[in-house]
Amino acid sequence: MNAFEALADPTRRSIVEALRKGERQVNDIVEEAGIHQSGVSRHLRILHEAGFVSMRPDGQRRLYCLRPEPFRELDQWLAQYRNLWEARLDRFGAALEKRRSSGSPPKKESK
The missing domain is CATH 1.20.5 (Single alpha-helices involved in coiled-coils or other helix-helix interfaces)
Known part of the structure; x- marks a missing residue:
């Protein structure tokens, strides 16, 4: 998937917008994007595979940020x-x- 395909989806753009404010965990993004956790996780995976997002584990949490x-x-x-x-x-x-x-x-x- 190229960069434009990754960012073409409005939900992924909302997630990118939420991550502009800094590192976030999935639940924070769910609240801001207004979609279910499973949808946020799926879109985060796509953004991660496209190179836009990185994830770092922090105990039980996974923190996501923009690259x-x-x-x-x-x-x-x-x-x-x-x-x-x-x-x-x-x-x-x-x-x-x-x-x-x-x-x-x-x-x-x-x-």
């Missing part, structure tokens, strides 16, 4: 597209400024 590496990889991948769109928006802004400074009225769309 930063997959989020950095996503950010690096998205940066390519962010740069593309920022360049396009910069060109669009320059064209608008040129039109404003030349005093040309905006073109009306024909229907």
